[in-house]
Amino acid sequence: MATDNVLEIKNLHTYFYTDDGVVKAVDGVDVELKRGSTLGIVGESGSGKSVTSLSVMGLLTGTKGKIAEGEILLDGKDIVSLSKEERRKIRGNKISMIFQEPMTSLNPVMKIGDQIVECVLQHEKISKKEAYEKAEKMLTMTGVPRVHHMMKEYPFQLSGGQRQRVMIAMALVCKPEILIADEPTTALDVTIQAQILDLMNQLKKETGTSILFITHDLGVVAEICDDVAVMYCGRVVEKGDVKSIFYNPSHPYTRGLLASIPRVGDAGKELQSIPGNVPNPKYMPEGCKFAPRCPYAKEKCRKEEPGFFRMPEEGHISRCWMCENSTASENDGQKGGV
Amino acid sequence: MKDVLLKVDDLKVYYPVSGASIGKKDYVKAVDGVSFEVRKGEVFGIVGESGCGKSTLGRAICKLEQPTAGKIFLDGEEITGYNNKKMRSVRKKVQMVFQDPYASLNPRMSVFSIVAEPLKVHKLYKDQADLEKKVIDLLHRVGLDTYHANRYPHEFSGGQRQRIGIARALAVEPQLIIADEPVSALDVSIQAQVLNLLNELKKDLNLTYIFVAHDLSVVEYISDRVGVMYLGNFVEVGDKDKIYSNPMHPYTQALLSAVPIPDPEAPRERILLSGSIPSAHKPPAGCKFHTRCPKCMECCKSIPPERYEVDEGHYVYCHLYDDRNKTV
Amino acid sequence: MKKNKKIQTQNQDRIRTPFSEAVRKFKKQKNAVIALCFIIFLIFLAFFGDIIAPYKINEYDYSAILQGPSLRHFFGTDEFGRDLFSRILSGTKISLAVGFGAVTVGAVCGTILGLLAGYYGGIIDSIIMRICDVLFAFPGIILAIAIVAILGSGMTNVVIAVAVFSTPTFARLVRSRTLTLKNSVFVMAAKNIGVSDAGILFRHILPGAIPDIIVQYSMSFGSSILTASSLSFLGMGAQPPTPEWGLLLSNGRNYMTSAMYVTIFPGLAIFLTVLSFNLLGDGLRDALDPKLSE
Numbered sequence: 001m002a003t004d005n006v007l008e009i010k011n012l013h014t015y016f017y018t019d020d021g022v023v024k025a026v027d028g029v030d031v032e033l034k035r036g037s038t039l040g041i042v043g044e045s046g047s048g049k050s051v052t053s054l055s056v057m058g059l060l061t062g063t064k065g066k067i068a069e070g071e072i073l074l075d076g077k078d079i080v081s082l083s084k085e086e087r088r089k090i091r092g093n094k095i096s097m098i099f100q101e102p103m104t105s106l107n108p109v110m111k112i113g114d115q116i117v118e119c120v121l122q123h124e125k126i127s128k129k130e131a132y133e134k135a136e137k138m139l140t141m142t143g144v145p146r147v148h149h150m151m152k153e154y155p156f157q158l159s160g161g162q163r164q165r166v167m168i169a170m171a172l173v174c175k176p177e178i179l180i181a182d183e184p185t186t187a188l189d190v191t192i193q194a195q196i197l198d199l200m201n202q203l204k205k206e207t208g209t210s211i212l213f214i215t216h217d218l219g220v221v222a223e224i225c226d227d228v229a230v231m232y233c234g235r236v237v238e239k240g241d242v243k244s245i246f247y248n249p250s251h252p253y254t255r256g257l258l259a260s261i262p263r264v265g266d267a268g269k270e271l272q273s274i275p276g277n278v279p280n281p282k283y284m285p286e287g288c289k290f291a292p293r294c295p296y297a298k299e300k301c302r303k304e305e306p307g308f309f310r311m312p313e314e315g316h317i318s319r320c321w322m323c324e325n326s327t328a329s330e331n332d333g334q335k336g337g338v
Numbered sequence: 339m340k341d342v343l344l345k346v347d348d349l350k351v352y353y354p355v356s357g358a359s360i361g362k363k364d365y366v367k368a369v370d371g372v373s374f375e376v377r378k379g380e381v382f383g384i385v386g387e388s389g390c391g392k393s394t395l396g397r398a399i400c401k402l403e404q405p406t407a408g409k410i411f412l413d414g415e416e417i418t419g420y421n422n423k424k425m426r427s428v429r430k431k432v433q434m435v436f437q438d439p440y441a442s443l444n445p446r447m448s449v450f451s452i453v454a455e456p457l458k459v460h461k462l463y464k465d466q467a468d469l470e471k472k473v474i475d476l477l478h479r480v481g482l483d484t485y486h487a488n489r490y491p492h493e494f495s496g497g498q499r500q501r502i503g504i505a506r507a508l509a510v511e512p513q514l515i516i517a518d519e520p521v522s523a524l525d526v527s528i529q530a531q532v533l534n535l536l537n538e539l540k541k542d543l544n545l546t547y548i549f550v551a552h553d554l555s556v557v558e559y560i561s562d563r564v565g566v567m568y569l570g571n572f573v574e575v576g577d578k579d580k581i582y583s584n585p586m587h588p589y590t591q592a593l594l595s596a597v598p599i600p601d602p603e604a605p606r607e608r609i610l611l612s613g614s615i616p617s618a619h620k621p622p623a624g625c626k627f628h629t630r631c632p633k634c635m636e637c638c639k640s641i642p643p644e645r646y647e648v649d650e651g652h653y654v655y656c657h658l659y660d661d662r663n664k665t666v
Numbered sequence: 667m668k669k670n671k672k673i674q675t676q677n678q679d680r681i682r683t684p685f686s687e688a689v690r691k692f693k694k695q696k697n698a699v700i701a702l703c704f705i706i707f708l709i710f711l712a713f714f715g716d717i718i719a720p721y722k723i724n725e726y727d728y729s730a731i732l733q734g735p736s737l738r739h740f741f742g743t744d745e746f747g748r749d750l751f752s753r754i755l756s757g758t759k760i761s762l763a764v765g766f767g768a769v770t771v772g773a774v775c776g777t778i779l780g781l782l783a784g785y786y787g788g789i790i791d792s793i794i795m796r797i798c799d800v801l802f803a804f805p806g807i808i809l810a811i812a813i814v815a816i817l818g819s820g821m822t823n824v825v826i827a828v829a830v831f832s833t834p835t836f837a838r839l840v841r842s843r844t845l846t847l848k849n850s851v852f853v854m855a856a857k858n859i860g861v862s863d864a865g866i867l868f869r870h871i872l873p874g875a876i877p878d879i880i881v882q883y884s885m886s887f888g889s890s891i892l893t894a895s896s897l898s899f900l901g902m903g904a905q906p907p908t909p910e911w912g913l914l915l916s917n918g919r920n921y922m923t924s925a926m927y928v929t930i931f932p933g934l935a936i937f938l939t940v941l942s943f944n945l946l947g948d949g950l951r952d953a954l955d956p957k958l959s960e
Contacts, residue, residue, distance in 0.1 A: 019694065044525035045496075145613070159614040160388075189387035189552065191611045194596035198610060216525060219598030223606075242602045260530035261600050262559035264582060271559060273530030277495045402854055422863075429860040441851040446684050446873045455869075456859035490683060503855070510859065 005073075006177050006210045007033040007056070007095075012070035014048075014055045016063070023281045025051040025065065027234035033178065038204065038211040040225030040242070042218060042257070046278045048234040049214045053180045056212070057097050058087040075177070093123040096171035098164070100183040106155040106163060112139075113151030116170050123174045138173045139166070141206070142199060161192035168199065172207060180212045185220060197224055218261055222246060227315075230254050233279065233289035239308075240316030250311055250318040252294045288321070296322060343514055343546050344376040344399065349408035351391070351398045355619060366619050368394040370570035371408070376514070381540070381547040383561030383578070385554055385593070389615055391570040393437070396516045396550045400434050401425050412514070430460055433507035437519035439499035443491040449502055450487040453477065456509040476505040481535060497528035504535065508543070516548045521556060533560060554597050558582050563651075566590045569618055569626040576652030586654040588633050625657065633658060688877075691953040698949020701942035708939060712759040719752035723909050732925045741931040744917060750928065753909035754935050760910050761939065764821065764894040765887045768828035772890075773883055775829070776836020777875070781867055783837065784844025795841070798834035806831045810893055814902045821894075821910075824903040828890040839882055843875040877954035881947050888943030895936050911936050 014026035026048040033039045043049040054060055055067055061084070071078045079090060091097075099105040107115055116135035117128065124131070132151075140147045142165040155163060164184060171179055181200070185193040201224060204211055213225055221228055221242065228245040230238045230253065238251040249255045259272035276293040279285055287305050291297040301321055309323040310316070349372045352365035369391045376382045386392045397403040399410060401420065410418045417428050436442035443452055453473045456462075463469040474484050480501040491499055500520060507515055517536065521529040537560065539545060551557050557564055558578060565575040566589065574587040585591045592609040599606065611630045616622055622629050628638040637657050646659040692698060711718070727747035735742045741750035783794040801809065813827035847853060848871065856870050895912030897903035904910035906917070911932045918928030 044527060161614050189615075190554070190596040191387065191592060192614060193598070194608055195610060197598070198608070217598065218526070218600040222600050222602045222604070223598045246600065246602050257526055258600065260527050262530075262533070262555040263600060264555045264558055264594065264597050271530045271533055273534055274527035275531070277497060277528070278525075397854075400858055402858060426860040429858065434855070434858045436851050436855055438851055442855045444852040444856075444870055444874075447869075448683075455856070455861065459860050459862075459865070493682060506855070506859065 004035045005032040006035045006075060007212070008071075008073040008076075009052070009056065010071040010073065012052065012055060012072065013068040014051050014060065014065055015068045016065045018064055021282065024234055024284070025281070026055065029070075029229075029231070029234070029236050031229045031236060031239065033210050033212055034227070035177075035210055036204075036208050037226040038213055038224055040213045040215060040221040040228045041231055042215060042221055042228060043231035044216055044278060046233075046281070047231040049231050050182055052231075053097065053182050053212065053214050057091060057095060057180060058082075058084075059097075089123070092119060092171075092176070093174050094176055095178045095180060096174070096176040097180040097182065098167045098171050098184050100186050105167060108155050110154075111151065112153055112155065112158070112166055116151075116166070116173055119170050120173055135169070135173060138169045141172075141203065142166070142169045143195075160188055161195060164188060164192075164196055165199065168196075168203070172203060172209065175207060176209060178212060179209050180214070182214045183216070184213075186215070186217070193220070200224065218246075218257060230257070233281075233284065235289065235319065237290065237320070238316075238318045240311065240313060240318075244311065244313040244316040248311070248313065248316070250316075250323050251290075251320045252296055252322075253290045256293075288319075341378045342375045343378045343413060344548075345409075345411040346375070346399065347373050347409040347411070349373070349395070349398060349410065350406045351394050351403055352406040364619070366617075367570050367621060368618060369398060370621075372567075372570075372572060373408075374565055374572065374575060376546060376548060378513075378546055379544060380562040381549055381560055383557035383564040384548065384550045384567060385552065385557045385564060386567035387552060387593075387615060389569075389618060390567040391618065392550045392552075392567050393518050395567070396434070396518045396548060399548070400432055400516055401428075402434070426460070430510045431512055432514045432516065433510060433512040435500070435503050435507050435515060435517040435520045438523055439496050439503055440491075440523070442503055443499055445491055447490075448487070449477070449482075449489055449491070449494075452491070452502060453487075453505050453509060456506060460510055462510065472509070476509055479508065479539070480505045481531075495528070496524050497531055500524060500532050501535065504532075504539070508539070511543075512545070514546045514548065516550070518550045519552065520549075522551060522553060529556070536560065554594060566593065569615065569621050571626060572653075572655060573627065574652075574654050574656075576649070580649055580652045584649075586648050586652070586659065587627075587656050588631050588658070589627050592632075625655075688953045691955075692949055695949040695952060697945045698953075701945035701949065704938065704942045705946060708758055708762060708942075711755055712762045715755035715758050719749075719755045721749035721752040723753050723756045724748065724907055725752075732921060732928070734925070735927055742925070742927045744914075744928055745921065750914070750931055753914060754911065754931055757909045757911045757914065757932070757935070758939075760821070760904065760908065761891045761894065761936075764825055764828065765891045765943075767825045768890045768894070769832055769883055769886045771825070771829035772832030772886065773836050773879060776833040776838075777840045777872075777879060779833070780837040780840025781844055781872065781875075784841040785848055785863070785867055785871065791841075794837060798837050801831060801834045804831075806889075807893060807896055810897055811900070811902060814897060819902045819905065821904055821908075824894050824897050827897070828893050831893075832886045832890060835886065836879065836882060839878050840875050843878050844871055847871045847874045877950075880954060881951045884943050884947035884950055888940040888947070891943070892936065892940050 009029055009031050012026055012029045016023040016025055029052055031039060041049045041052065051065065056072055060066065067080055072080050074094060079087065113132065113135055116139065117131045120131040120134055136147055136151060139150065144150055144162055144165050158166065185196050188196060197220065200211065215221060225242050227241050229236045230251065232253050238245065238254045245254060249258055256274040260274060262271055274293050279289065279292065285292050287303045288301040291301040294301065306319050306321045308317040308319050311318055311323060349369055351369040352367050355364040355366055372395060384392045384395065394403055398405050405418060409416055412428060412431060420428060450473055453476055454469055457469060457472055463472055473487060477484065477486060482498065482501055521532050524532060533556065540547060549557060549560055561578050563576065564578050564581045565572045566587065568589050574581060574590045581590065585594055592611045595607060595609045609632065613630050616629060624640045625638040625643050628634045631638065635657060643655045643657045645653050645655055648654050648659050725748060729747065730743050731745055731747040733739055733743045739749050739751060741754060744750055779794050783791040809831045810827040813830055814823050817823040817826065853866060853870050856866050894903055898910045898912030899916040904913050906913060914932035915929055918932065921928050
């Protein structure tokens with residue numbers, strides 16, 4: 001199947017085996033990242049969005065988490081079954097990641113330049129001098145001032161926004177096909193966030209990197225993503241291109257999320273909220289996981305978990321029984337293999 | 339004009355910095371001469387980015403930080419110089435809700451003891467039965483259940499913890515609540531619940547809020563008047579509608595334009611600011627924003643701007659609105 | 667809504683207090699549980715050792731000196747024909763009493779000093795911590811020898827000596843925890859509702875430091891037993907014919923080549939006791955980890 005999907009996650013299940021039992025952090029996720037585009041994974045804390053990204057990166061070793069089932073296809077090749085060494089080669093080279101907290105993901109006792117150079121040398125057989133030049137060029141691209149100085153500085157000497165730029169430079173220096181960004185702007189101020197989003201958009205155009213963007217902020221999603229997958233309790237509940245999700249949300253959870261963001265210019269209107277809390281993973285409800293908080297929940301929702309149903313827009317699918325009637329004939333059932 | 343509940347006059351909070359050369363004292367000017375008034379029954383929002391001093395300002399009003407200079411009047415009573423003992427009676431009038439619901443509750447106390455503590459400290463109950471009734475009422479008021487009382491904070495989600503924090507603040511029946519980023523640590527759907535709760539409590543209990551946050555849309559949602567802070571000073575203060583529909587200060591304009599809009603096709607006219615906020619340790623001379631300001635003029639680099647009233651109750655601290663500059 | 671109810675009842679089943687959480691986590695650690703059982707066994711022996719012992723501790727039997735372990739004398743006999751098993755049993759009481767007395771005094775003094783130093787800071791902090799630094803500058807055993815040399819030998823003075831050198835450890839530990847907790851948001855929240863200094867210190871800060879104190883208590887218990895035994899070994903603590911373990915070891919030293927067991931058994935007793943307290947301390951540290959949110 002020659003697709004233009006650079007990354008496909010198929011039926012991914014990542015479980016954490018804790019002393020209190022198995023926590024199904026990711027329980028059946030299917031998403032695909034088109035080449036050169038940005039896919040946003042949106043969800044609240046505990047939705048499993050970060051665990052999904054760690055599973056893709058192969059960074060679960062050392063935790064109690066394990067991929068229990070499913071495939072992660074990079075350029076059509078499954079990477080779940082690869083050895084540790086092979087996974088390491090992919091990391092940084094084909095897939096890179098930037099994290100939420102730029103301070104803790106940089107080594108505090110290494111100079112900025114050395115950290116980027118190390119990253120280059122891990123994956124490319126070039127001289128140290130060439131690597132240094134490459135690092136400097138990349139750092140210049142991220143728009144930090146006084147690049148020459150900064151290469152010789154330590155992380156604590158930089159501001160939050162600058163650190164995130166350095167992280168981006170490190171992630172992109174080996175020209176990866178995929179950049180996974182896990183809440184990259186959450187710790188930053190709005191004006192700095194605007195700078196970073198702008199930078200990511202611009203670099204995407206220049207380098208052709210595809211981005212998997214993980215966030216809880218729907219505003220940011222609207223700014224940067226082409227496609228969106230909304231996650232709740234370890235599942236994707238709705239997926240589609242950014243316009244269908246924002247203009248025609250079909251899953252009550254997506255609608256609830258959109259209605260609960262206060263928007264500039266909308267003051268005075270009453271804010272809708274989703275009642276209740278995200279269920280404790282130990283007491284996961286039967287049937288649709290959102291049913292306990294859903295205003296439209298019916299008996300069926302509490303008993304049986306819905307599969308995906310196609311929506312009128314292309315590629316727009318939703319995991320809600322309410323969407324069954326509109327497209328009953330195209331029901332793909334539990335497998336969700338759309 | 340409605341009654342003024344809180345008046346802050348030229349308040350300064352400086353922290354001494356260690357590492358300065360001997361004999362010379364060096365300061366971080368977290369809050370550097372802020373004046374404003376809060377009227378009874380209104381919500382005064384304070385917005386700004388991290389490090390602008392908004393949290394310090396909130397804490398200084400509660401006397402949890404010692405003000406270096408300036409005056410704070412609560413209900414006409416000057417509380418600036420009060421010591422801990424004298425502050426006790428004031429604490430019945432002003433309460434605070436903290437940002438991090440995970441850190442602001444003592445992990446070794448049950449919810450009951452947490453909410454009962456202010457009642458005990460101020461002896462606001464008759465007997466044990468009355469205390470229990472009051473605590474349970476408070477829990478119900480913030481949307482928690484009776485059986486939650488015997489539990490410990492670690493069993494609650496962020497939103498529920500914030501409700502506990504709010505119940506604790508309400509226990510002494512305060513007039514003014516200072517909410518320091520009360521929803522920024524919460525998920526969007528929970529954030530809306532807490533905002534609605536705060537609004538509801540305000541109506542039911544006739545509360546006045548000072549709402550400190552970095553999220554412009556949240557502040558717009560809840561506030562009546564808004565003050566925008568940058569590096570320890572207000573840059574613009576005014577009615578919410580005026581600030582959001584007609585921002586005058588270049589910083590406010592940039593800040594508003596940077597807010598991500600949850601609409602993929604909305605027109606975006608970003609004013610991208612270059613650089614990051616300078617350190618409050620060595621703030622720039624003149625207007626503190628001049629290093630990043632797209633409309634910086636020569637005078638901005640040396641003379642701190644005064645307060646200019648551009649509209650009724652809408653104040654801007656910027657040389658652009660000095661009449662002398664306008665005529666040029 | 668019906669579903670909502672169900673979730674709540676499910677959550678209602680068990681109230682998890684910080685204490686019950688600690689017990690749950692502690693039970694998972696086999697080493698520590700075994701150590702705890704052994705310590706409980708030791709405490710039992712301390713109370714009933716004299717009753718169980720087959721011989722009186724000072725029962726001389728010159729017809730059976732320096733005999734190897736046998737059914738009559740489980741651990742053999744010493745140079746006066748005294749039953750070593752009975753003497754070691756009886757020594758349990760002494761060692762535990764010394765550990766308990768010395769560490770309790772040290773912990774109480776250290777905690778109070780640490781709280782004051784950490785909470786008030788400034789000059790109080792400087793004075794308390796400088797004194798601690800001075801005490802830390804001596805190797806523990808030398809400090810203890812010096813104190814005993816001044817006060818004179820004997821078990822009471824050993825207890826005082828050990829208490830003095832365990833105090834600064836507690837003081838420093840509690841001070842550092844106080845410093846972190848003092849700046850925590852929940853302490854600020856307590857100040858905000860008008861709680862007095864004493865209330866903050868004892869209701870908010872001290873409970874947060876208790877886990878550290880318990881862990882250190884267990885660790886210090888082991889090391890103070892060791893120090894007390896060392897002092898007795900050097901002839902500065904218990905005096906013959908007290909069956910103190912260090913003293914037994916010291917006596918047996920003369921017969922090491924001909925009768926090894928006279929040193930092995932008291933040594934083993936010290937070793938196992940100290941080891942159990944250390945293992946218990948390790949287990950408690952993991953169980954009482956302040957990260958309650960898990």
